[in-house]
Amino acid sequence: MTITDLEEWLRGYGRAWETRDPEAAAVLFAEDVRYHETPFRDPAVGRDGIRAYWTAATANQRDVHFHHEVLGLENEMGIARWRANFLTLPKGKETRLDGIFLLRFNEDGHCQELREWWHAGPRR
Numbered sequence: 001m002t003i004t005d006l007e008e009w010l011r012g013y014g015r016a017w018e019t020r021d022p023e024a025a026a027v028l029f030a031e032d033v034r035y036h037e038t039p040f041r042d043p044a045v046g047r048d049g050i051r052a053y054w055t056a057a058t059a060n061q062r063d064v065h066f067h068h069e070v071l072g073l074e075n076e077m078g079i080a081r082w083r084a085n086f087l088t089l090p091k092g093k094e095t096r097l098d099g100i101f102l103l104r105f106n107e108d109g110h111c112q113e114l115r116e117w118w119h120a121g122p123r124r
Helices: 003-018 022-026 046-058
Strands: 029-036 061-074 077-088 093-105 111-120
Touching (some): 003 022
Parallel strands (some): 029 111
Antiparallel strands (some): 061 077, 077 093
């Protein structure tokens, strides 16, 4: 894994979110991935778990914009800050999120484990 690889993976993640495409998200991950949306919920497991999570999580989101910044990379572990904003249906309220990813990749460049911490800003 290189910084370029990590940047490309994060761009793919952003495209998948912006297009609300669970399949595009799932292919970024290893077959046996563990995706921890928060430290206090059970993780989504496997690509089927990713598809189900993304289908539900993005169902009421529109006009999604995702931005990222790589903070570090060592061997197979990457850390990045991310920000997203989108409209939440049915009322069209803007939601702003700011978070951190801790990512562990396998030798094929698929994410084996994702841990995220995020906070929602005030809605407008």
